[in-house]
Structures are given as structure tokens and as C-alpha cells.
Amino acid sequence: MAFRGQVGLVGRGSECGVLDQMAAAVRTGESRVLVVHGAPGTGKSALLEYLQNSATGMRVLRAVGVESEMELAFATLHQLCVPLLDRVKELPEPQRDALETVFGMRAGTPPERFLVALAVLSLLSEVSESGPVLCVVDDAQWMDQASAQVLGFVARRLLAESVALVFGARRRIRDLLGLPELEVMGLGKADAHALLEAATHARLDHHIRDRIVAEAGGNPLALLELPRERTVTQLAGGFGLPRTDTLPNRIEQSFLSRIEKLAEQSRLLLLIAAAEPVGDPALVWRAAQRLGVTSATALDDETAGLVSFDIRVTFRHPLVRSAVYRAAGDEDRRAVHLALAEVTDPQIDPDRRAWHLASAAAEPDETVAAELELSAGRAQARGGLASAAAFLQRSVALTSDTARRAERAVAAADASVRAGDLDAARRLIDIAELDVPSEWLRARAQLVRGRIAHAAGFNQEAPPMLLAAARRLEPFDSELALETYLLAWGAAAWGAADAESLVAISGAIRELPPRPGSPRPIDLVLEGCALLVTEGRGTAITALRRAMTALVDLPVPDLLKWGWAACGLSPAVWDEQVMLETYARAAEVVRTAGILTELPIYLASLGAATSLIGDFATAAGIVAESEGIAAATGIPLAPYTTLILTAMQGNETEASALIAATIEQSAADGQLTGVTTAQWSAAVLYNGLARYQDALSAAQASTRIAQLVVSVWVLPELIEAAVRVGDDKAARGALEHLADAAEPGDTDWSHGILARCRALLADETAADDLYRESIERLGRTLLRPELARAHLLYGEWLRRQSRRVDARHHVRTAYDMFVSIGMAAFAERARRELLASGEKIRKRSVETSSDELTPQERQIAMLVGEGLSNPEVGARLFLSPRTVEWHLRKIFTKLSITSRRQLREALPHAE
Template sequence: MLDRLLDAVRWGGSGALVVRGEPGVGKTALLDHMVVRASGMRVLRAAGVQSEMELAFAGLHQLCAPILESADRLPGHQRDALRTALGLSGGEAPNRFLVGLAALGLFAEAARERPLVCVVDDAQWLDRASALALGFAARRLGSESVAIVFGVREPDGTPELTGLPELAVAGLPHDEARALLSAALPGRVDEEVLDRIVAETQGNPLALLELPRGLTAAELAGGFGLPDAKGLTSRIEESYRQRLSTLPTETRRLLLVAAAEPLGEPMLVWRAAERLGIGVEAMTPATAAGLLQIAAQVRFRHPLVRSAVYRAASPKERRGAHRVLAAVTDPDVDPDRRAWHAAQATTGPDEDVATELERSAVRARARGGPAAAAAFLERSAELTQDPARRAERALAAAQAKHQAGAPDAARCLLSLAMAGPLDTLQRALADLLRAQIAFAVRRGGDAPPLLLNAAKQLEPLDARLARETHLDALSAAWFAGTCVREAAEAARAAPPAPGPPDAADLLLEGFATRFTDGYAAGAPRLKQALLAFRSPDLPGAVGLRWGWLACITARDLWDDEGWEVLATRYVELARDAGALTVLPLALSLRIVVHSFLGELSAAASLTHEVETISEATGNPVVPYGAVLLAAWQGREAEADEVMSAATRQLVQRGEGVGLSIAGWARALLANSLGRSQDALAAAEQAGDRPAGVGLAPWGVLVELIEAAARRGMVERATAALGQLSEATRASGTEWALGVEARSRALMSEDETAERLYGEAIDRLGRTRVRGELARTHLLYGEWLRRERRRRDAREQLRTAHEMFTTMGMEAFAERAARELQATGQRLSSRTAETSGEMTAQEAQIVRLVREGLSNSEVGARLFLSPRTVEWHLRRIFSKLQITSRKQLLR
């Protein structure tokens, strides 16, 4: 498999592989074989080191350092993110996946000269930031002539590499294992003993070679595998420890220094050895025993040798090794590693070391390493004697753990912090963090009361933060579909913001009023909030944090123009910031906008991008946009699959508003198929859920009114229309009033119905909401046919059919076709425009190129390297029988 991967890379392909197996099974030997076979290629090597797991991007730096000169050719955002992550320049903390994209681009640039092979051994010990970045890059390889191969120890897990191709390395077959064991033994051994050793080791090559060295002749004669035998890894380490015990004291001390120093930097090890009075001659026994080599790099025979050396030492000896390493590490060049060594050398409270760790946490956070910042802060808290200071540092560590996506660890540190003497503000911040963790883990009913409690505590302490927390509480209540009114009343009673209200303040006031006094009362303030969010002076951080709420507010107010502007800006903000945790939500909102505007092809393209990000980050995304897109497309089998999967996910997460959206989508799909009974059932079920902000409530009412009217249930339709009218009249937009006119027409007769249909078409024709306009033509045509005005009906139905077909709304188009046939009209066969044989990704590249994006910009958008974009364009040109970007634009 490794040879085939190398051959593919030589011919311009790329690929990634994870070599998995237990310790000693031969992973490193296979990787060494690959390096030898990679003649004519550039090879980069790195290895995870257990003691460096808390240092953000340490593994990435180790791998990329030799090719950093190529970073100047990367797009600006990527270059800056990579340099900041590796500590080469200052700047805002980079998004970790932007760093991953930069790593991909760096590998692609380095491979322009000759194919590149990246080998990462012991990947289970990579720091999480490096593992995420390298896993991201490995998943996005295309046509760069790059191979990335990871060696991973089992059973240790490396979730950041999940989904990559794997090669599982097992033990040797029985006969080959016996042959290897026989070669390693000093003399003849009983056949049954050989078989027992082979069975005990399960053919593990390192165990077969190393374990017999720790056994006496008597033990070999008596058999292998005592009743108290430890696990294989422990037994191998024990065999190494027995070999260590025979070495001179000075050699063991040198080995311990090398084991405690993760960089593998020879000069650092020798400087430490010199301080300990250890001479160069101490190296000779270690080399003779095959345990350690010190040349251009310090390398142990096997990672288990490092473990055995470190564990064999006493705690006092380990602290001594770390102390001397801290002393010889340059505080200007590598202050964080120096602080970490100093922390490991300290037994009791030490405020100086704790302060240095705190500074290291600040630097780690600036490089985009919240996990590293959390580790530094956690150890800093452990070394702090003053109870108040210790609680403060534990709280900071808990916040960093939460940012790093480790909720369980964050809860433990939060408990430690809350056990200390926190002041009033700190206790309020602790409660806020507890609420944020609850909301992040499960967006159900647990978070709203916790956020509400935190907001009330913050009111006398920090009015601005209190109001932001109240808005968080309202949002969480909406998500869960619980205690919305309670959260709104608390928000209304909160102290006003210091100074003029900003965009978030206006949102808070508008929603608080809406959920206490009704939609009409809250609408004016919410309209002011939307104007504030559309202002060019809006700070990017505010838009990024609350943009999602502004988008659904625009939809809630039937403001189609503002909805599109805000959704577009929200996506741009998320892209510019590299905020891949926010971008899927922003894209989902944009997908819904595209769907209502009848731009289903563009919506489908973004759906593919959401899936790409979810795959790249490993974070599942609730597909709100995909659910509504599927409903508008009207492909029943596909839509049912998407909606069922989304519903299961929403139930698990406890997101009440999401279940309302899913119900709305089912009602819309059923109406498009002409199944009014199913539409009514879905709309009523969705309407039974507590009303929340945003997409679902009025959309559900629109579907319910149509379904009830078609079933002849006038009273049910009239009641829903009363609820709908409250919103449409308060909104006053052409979209709102057009939908209301259409809904009233469904329950009217004769001239009144005709006048209302005409009004609806006139109003909706002034908007960009093409889907609703086409539906109005369809409903009007159906009414005209029932009135036996076939000629007039055909005009409306042809218009509807043409619009639905062009937009790709297949079920609605089929419904319009059936109605046309009922009027005696024969349809010519016509299919919607398609992109030929292009894949979804190729079609997306075409759209982006047509927008004027360069290959680098397209690659950044789609998480591909520019070379992969070039490869796709060559395929696209071939399929379209063109030769240039200019022809593509035409």
C-alpha cells in the first residue's frame, strides 16, 4: 500500500494513509521503508512526543519548519494564520482550520519542485492543534503530488484522523514469528516454549525480539507468561527497564535527560548533561545497547524506550532532569517550553513558575491554541498557593478548556474554581461558563435557566455583559422552545445599556417586547435593530456573534431585501474570520434565502460546502438549510431522507425550534405534492410547539392555511389567518401583504377572490421571493380552472409551470403540469437546465470562477489547494469543450 501511494504521488496524484497498530508491531519500520523508497522526492519527518501534547502546533512546526520559505506564496490570510500559529509573528489568534488550509497550501507549494512525502510517526501524541491541522490537510489532498502518512499506536485513539484511509498492521503469522524468535534466542529452546511465546506476543515483532532478552535461561526453559503477566506494552517496557538497570549510572542519567527533552535537539541535551557533570563517554553504553543515538537528532530505538527510561526514574530524578532542561532552555527563544520544564520540576507551590505559565497561556491563546492555554493555566493553578489566585486561574483554565471543545475537563476545573473564594463577578462568570457549557453540549432545556441566572447576577456588576447574556438566554430559550416568556420578562427588567443602544441592545429590546407584548409591539424595535446590523459601521465582532439572529429576524419581519443583505454579509464575515464553527450556520441561513428566492442551484452548491466543512472539521451540522431546500426541490424520496435524519438529530439535541422548522418543511413538501391532508397534519404538529423567533411560525401558518382551505376546513384556516395577519400587518412589506392577500383569496369567492389573487401577484412581483410568486400563480390558476375559466387558467398555470421548472421546484412544477392537462393544455417536454456531467464540486468551482475568484481564492473557499483547483478546471474545460477561463465566463 505504501509503495502504491508513492507511485501515485510520482505521477502527480496525492493521498493520505494512517498506519495503525499496537506498539512494536512494525509501524516505524514500515515508515522507514517508505522513506528509503521515496528516492527523488522531498521527505519531511515528524514524530509526536507525549510531553509536547499540551504545546499548540508543536508537531506542525516540527514538520513544516524545513519548507517555511514557501509560505510567502500562500494567500495572505493563510500565510498570516500559519506564521501566527507557529509563533513566527504576532496577530490575532488564527482559526485552527485556516491553519490547516495554510498547511495544505504549504505542502502543495513545496511539491511544485518535486513530489513531497510527509511522515508523522506516533501521531497519537501530537498536540491537538497540530493533529487537527494535519488531519484537515490530509482530507483535502487532491492533485498536489503530496503524500501524508501517519503512524498511530493502538489502542490509543486519534479522532482528528478519523475517515482517512487506514492500513492496520497486525502481528507476524505463526511460522514467521517462530523464525524471528528463534533468530533472537541465544540457543535452542523447547518447541512448546517457542509456541507459547509466539502465542503470548501474538506475533508482535518487537516483543519477539526484546522480551527474551529480559528472561533467564531457567525462565525460558520453564515457559513464558506467568499468571501475573502484564499487558504487552508494559512487558516490553519492563524488558527495556531490565536492560537499563545494567547500564552505568551516568548513562541512565543521560538517557533520562534525553527522554524528558521532547525536541530531540542534541545541543540542548549536551548542555543539560554538562550541567549535570555527565561526559560524552556516557553515551557509549547506550549506543552499544541499541537504545539511543545522538547525531543530527536525538532518537530512541523505539518510543517505548523513552517511556521505559522516564518511568524507571524516581520522581526526584525526573524533577532534576526537568530542572536542568529549564535552566538550559533559552527563555527568549522558547519561553513556553522552558516554563513547562520548570513546572514539571516543581513539587510545591511556586508563584514565579505559576506566573510564567500564565504568560505562556497568553501566548498560546494568541497562537490559536486554547488547549495549550488551558494546560498551562491548569498547571499554574496547581502551583498557586494563594486560594483566591488559585481559583481565578482555575476559572481561566476552565474557560480555555471550554473554548478548546473539552466540556468535561472544563466542568472539572470549574468545580475547582467554584470551591475557592471567588468574588461576586468571578462567581457570576463561573455561572455563565457553566451555562455556556450546557448550551454547547446540548441545546435543550438545561441552558436557558442557567444563562438567565448568570445574566441576573451580572446586572449590578457589568451591564453590557449582562445584556449580552440576556440575549444568549433568549436565544437558548428559543432553541429549546422553553421559558421564552420568562427570559423575555427578565430581559425587559434588566438595566439599560451604558450609552446609546447598539445593534445587539436593539435586538434584545425588540425580542423582549415581542415575547411579552406581542409581535406588533416588538416589530418597530426589531426593524431598528436590522437597520443597525446593515450599517457599514457595525463592528465585525458584533456581526459575527449576532449575525445569525439578525438574519432570522429579517425573515421574521418578512424583509426579503434585508434578509438577503444580512445573510450575505454574515457569510462574508465568517469567511474573512476563518470562523469554521460559525460558517456552517451562516451558509445554512444563506441556503434558505436562496431557496425562497428560487435560486435552488446556488442553494445546493452551498449545501455541498456545508457538508465539506462538516467533514473537514468533524463537527456534525444540523442541516436547517438542506431541509428547506429539499422541501422546495420537491424530490420526495431525497427530501424524506434529509428530513428524517435532521429530525433524529434535533430530537437528540433537544432543539425545539429545529423540530418546528422540520415540520414546516414537511408541510411545504406535502403541499407541493398536492397532498393537503398530509400538509395539514405536518403543519398542525409543527404549530403545536412553542412559538419562537425566526423561520418556523409564520411559514407553518402559510402552509396550514393552504392545506386547510383545500380540505374545506374554513374555520381552521380562518383561525390561522388571524394569527398570520398580526405579523403581516405589523411587518407591512410587500412580501408579507402579498402572502396575506393570497391566503385570504384561498377562503374567498367570486370577485373578492380574483381581486385578492391579483393583489398578491402584484405585491409579490415587486419582491425577489420568486417561489411564493410562482405558488400564487399556481393557486390562482387552480381557482380559475374550478371557475371553468380555462383560457385564463392556462395563462396562470403556464406562468407557474415555467417558473417552477426554471427554478428546479420539481413537485410544484408537476402539480402545475397536472392542472394544465386538466384544462386540456398539452405540454412540450422540457427539462430544467443542468450542468451536464459535472460533479457538484465542479459546478461549484465554475460558479466561483464566474464570480471572478482566482484559483487560490476558490481553493480557500472550498478547502482545496490551488493545484487541485487547477486540476478540476482542466477536467471542467474538457467536459465543456473549452480551453480558457474567458470561454468559461461566456
């Protein structure tokens, strides 16, 4: 950066100190991440250059975001990793395949973006074994979306890899939010004066000098550049001072003034360099030659002050590049892009060539549109959804045939939805529907419109739109139609809680003609979904059980496409073993595939099921993994598992705040499943705290929402609370609904819960038998919290029957179980009951998995205890092997052990 010049890096002592500390920490084996951001011209690049120059003993990797490269998936990441590609073969096979696919080194199915991120994390970890590594990404605001997401993920997972990852950006970047930041502001007054005096030869009056410094706002580039176009006389006299326009515009205008004075051939050379994003001097000169530009006619001292030709073509400042490009006329820009396309190898770099051709096109061009379509296909094969959408969007603009344009617009809209650009998707579908040439394309367009509505949030627009699309798709693609029916059903059942649409969708599914041969898993799931709504659980349970059995061997592609719906139905069969196995397999499949955008959802289901069986330590580890991934990917995660876990633990302060926040946010988003889950959790919490009126109010609020699973699970809470406050009518009404839902299940879980609830309303003789039946049945399940509650309710009932000895036995059993599980509120309720029955008891703290291990540490310890290696644990938890080792050292210290073999014995396990 020019303001270093003869006066050094002026006024940046504190910033350099931060960078020095970062480098020192990395040399000692730690990882560091920093986002250096500030307005154009404040000196970010100079600070990054300072860091690179002072990074002695470190391997330096560098990439620069380029505005015109933002449409090319993984372009910035490729720049950063090119020097390391010889080490890719050392990665685990799935990671190696993912990285080679996105870099075009091999063909394959599009890898999940965050599997690519794990591969980059492992690659940097591997390289850092040989010495500390400094990764610098300048102009990060122009990274392509795929690279930004990958590097943002990597930045959040670095810990003990001896790697520094530093970004320079003009503004905060969504994918980097939450990372450590260093904001670069303008220079202080004294430093600004010093820099101005060093940069100008005129002796300035102090009033003139103060005004220039004030106008520049301490911006170093402005202090150097703005006075450049003024004569000594003008500066000394105060004439020609900078305009009070926005500073970046004034700086760019200063560059424009210099560019306008250049010879025509010099301006054309600068334009070629500005339009060529790679910075390849050979490519620039080949294009220049096609336009008749030579070094003899185009290079002079003024040109050299704006751009340099070395190993790479680099502009003095990014504002020079943008000024050059903006100053050129449309015709010159098109001529330059055409020349660059002609000298770009169509075999080695077909996508950049296609992009140059698109930029060179002044009117629709079918040849170029077809090239862009091919580029979109290659981008999708690499997992670059945003890039594919961009190529297709430009392809639509260059298509003149209306039918072809409609087809491409549908494809572009679909890619835009998948890339998260819903506004562009809506515009493209509008274009497509103007000229749809066939019913098949009209059906696809309607499906995309339904997906747009679904992706926009839980609302009642998406289910009927998806239903209409499914009906239209049936004659053309029966498989896609079935998947669309299931998506519509899920949108109505789990999202919008739209009873009217749910009935209509279920009826339409029932009307589908039977398909030849044995029913496949999706047929069974659809049948169970539809019967659940139209005929009730009694009729649906057989189909649901067949569907759950089929899901055990569900092919991975099917599970990834529609397994979420099947997983959502597993609780309806009242089989906790099937529920756990279904969730665990689904989470493992999604984890192995590296689909981190979906994994937190499956982990949330697994965590909730694990909470229900009373293994709170494992559930907390699952929550930690889920939250860590959600934070790393930047994808919001509803706190359902945490809600259930904290409510069952009886942590009133934490649970109450989380319940209130979830109800408010879920109601605002129209996500009624979230409201129901929060109210159910509140009912569990308040029953544990013996605040039965509060529990009844929460349970009644939950059952008023037509949710297929949670609104059933809350019924036992409602019955218990209603009996305790003397509202037998409410209790009996809820019992009838519970019987309708539970009896068809015909499992120990369903009958055990039903017997416990019936006992609350039964006469003396029947109640005794029902409580015993409940305890016997629940004792054959994995549901330790439900069994403990059955013992507690039986003990409370026995005391009221004056059978104190029997009561103490059951309440003591319940108390010991609650303490062991970690259900503090219910344990205190049981302790008070023991005191009321005449037994003296000392209050005990609930047990935890370990007094010291964090949830993530316990999860790592459990996996290592099962025999997994550090790389295997890292791949499972999306950590580098070195980070796993770092955690293990802490775990060994906390547990006072010295070897991996001791872990299984050192960790408490759920009974």
C-alpha cells in the same frame, strides 16, 4: 525498527505494496493520505521508514508526536513545517500572518485554527510545484490537539497537489477519522517463525517456538524483545517464557528489565532524554552536565541499544521512552525537569521552560504558576485554546493563595469550555466557587457555568443560568452583560425553545436602563428580540428593521461575537433582500476570518435563503461547501438547508428519509428548532405531492413548537393543506396567526403571502382580487417559488370556477416556473391540473444548473466566471490553487469550453 535487521522487512509485502502505490501516485501529480495504525511493536515506524527510504525524487518532511508535547499548541505542526518557513512569505497575506502568528514569528490576534490549516495547505501546494512532497507524522496519537485538527483538515482537502501525508499511530485518532487507513496487524505464522529464528541464536524445539510465536501474537517487537532476557538454556528448555500479561505491558516490562540493570548514571541520562521532548542532544547534555552525568560514565553498549545520540536523540521505540520515565522515582523526575528548565532559553522557548518548571514543582509555587499563566496567554495569542487550558489548569494546581486560585480557575474553566473540554471546565468552576473572593469573579464564574451548560447541548438549563450571569455582570462590565443577555435569549429562542425563560429574559432586557448616546447595533438587536416576545411583531418590527439596517456596517469583531443572533432575526422583517444580504455578508466575514467552526452555520442560513428564492443550483453549491467544511473540521452540521432544498425539489425518497432522521435526532438532542424545520419541510413536500392530509399533520406538529420564525413560515402550508382537506376551522385559526405575524412586516413578501392565503378562504369576488394582489406583490420580490405557487393556486381556483382559459394561462405559467426552478413535485401537480383543465401537455424534466457539473464544480465555475483567480477561489472555498485548477480542467471538459472567459455564458443562471 530492529526487526528489519539482517532479515529485511519481514512479512510486510502487501503493506509495502500499498506504500509503493501511494508514492507512485504522488509522483504523477496526485495527492494521497494514509493513516497507518496498529498496536505498539507491530512495525508502523518501520513501514514509515521504508516509505521514506523509497521516496526517491520526493522531498521528505517529518514530525514525531511526543507525549509531553501534547500541551504545546502547534508543536507537531511546527516540526513538520520548519524546513518550509522560508516559503511562508509567498503565501497570501491573511494565511501568512496566521502561520507566522501560531509559530511565534510575529505578534497578532489569535488566528482561527482553520485559517492556519488553509495556510499549511497552500504552503504544501506551493512547495509541491517544485516536486512531489512526502509528509510523515509518526506517533500521531501524541500530536497536540491544534496540530491534529490542522493536519486532519489538510488531509481532507488534498487532491491534486503532489503531496502524500502519512500518519503512524497506535490507535485511531478523532481528528483523522474517515481518512484512508492501513491497519498493521501481527505477522503471519510463517513470517513470525522466520523472524524469531533470525533473532535468536538458540535452536528451539518447535513446541517452544510455537508457544513464543503464539504468546507474541505475531508482534515483531515482541518476537525480538521478549526472548532477549532469557538465556539460551531457558529458551531451549521452555523455561522463563513470557507472562500472559497484555502485550504492550510485557514489552515495556522487558525494556524495564534491561533499564534496571544499567548503571545509575546511564539510567539518569536516559531519564533526561525521556523528559526532553525536542530530541535536542545539546540540550540533553547540558542538563546532564548539571546533574553530573558525562558521556564517559553514562554511555555503554547497553545504553546505545536503547537510545541513540545523533542529529537528534531517538529512542529505539516509544515504549523505551515511557518505560524509562515510568521507572524513575518522583524525586529523580523532578530533578531532571528542573535541570532541563535551567538549560532551556527563557527567551526562545519560554513555554517549554515553564512546563518543565511545573513538572519539577513538588508543591504550590506562585512563581511557576505565574509563568504558566503567561504561557497560557501566549498560547491563546497563537490560537492554541487547548494548550492555554492545559497551562491554566496546571497553574491552578500550583497556586496556594485561595483568591488567586479562584481567579485562575475561572480563567482555566473558560479556556477549557472554548477548547471543548467541558468536564475539566466543570471541575475548575467547582474549585473557583469554593473561594470566590469578589462578586465580580462570582459573576464571571456564573457566566462560564452558563456557557458550559450551553455548550453541552440544547437544554433548558442554560437560559436561566445565562440570565442570572447577565444580571450579575451589569455593575461590572455592561458590554459583556449585553452579550450575555443576547446569548441567553438565543439559547432560549433557537435552542431549547424554552418559552418561560424566553419571556423572563426578554422582560429583563426591557428593564435595562437606556444608555447615553445613539443606540448601537447590539442595543437595537436586543430591543427587537425583547419586543418580539413581550409585545409581538407589530411593536417589534420597527426596532428589528433598524437593527437590520445597522447590521450592514456591523464591525467584524461584533459580528463574530453575536452576529448569529442578528442573522437569526432577519427573516422576521419579511424582507428577502435584507435577509440575503445579511446572510451573505455574515458568511463572507466569517469566511474571510477563516472561522470554519462557525462558517457552516452561516452558510446553512444563506443556503436556506437562496433556496427560498428558487436558485437551487447556487443553494446546492452552498450546501456542498458547508458539508465539505463540516467534514473537514469534524464538526457536526444539522441538515436544515438540505431539508428545505430537497423538500422544495419534491424529491420524496431523499426528503422523507432526511426528515424522519432529523426529527428523531433533533428530538433526542432537545434541538426543537430542528424538529420544527423538519416538519415545515415535510409540509412543503406533501403540499407539492398533493398529499394534503400528510401536509396538514406535519404543519400542525410544527406550529405546536414555540419557534419564532419557522413556526410562522409553516402557517401558509397549514392553511393550504387544511383548505384542501376541508378543515376550515384549522385554516382560519392559522390565518389569524399569520396575519398577526405578516401584517406588521408591510412588505410585498408579507402581504403577498397573506393575500394568497386569504384568497383560499375568501368568497368568489374577494378571492379573485386577493389572488391577483398576491401575484402582483410576489412578482415584485425575489421569491420565484412563492410566485409560482400563487399562479398555481389561482389557476386551480379558476378551473373550479369554470374559467378554463384563464386557468390554463396561470397553471401553464406556474408549470413553466416550477420546471425552470427545479420543483418537480409542484411541477407534476401543475401538469395534472393542466390536464384537468383540458390542455394536452407533454411531461418535461425539471431543469438543473448543468447536467454534469457537481455542486462544487458549479461553485468554482461561477467564482472563476466572476473574475476570481485560482488562489482567490481556493482561499474562498478552502482549497489549494492546484486543486482549483484540477477542477477547472474537468469543468472545461464537461462544458465543452476552452477558456475562463467562456464560463459565464456556459453556465445557466437563475432568472
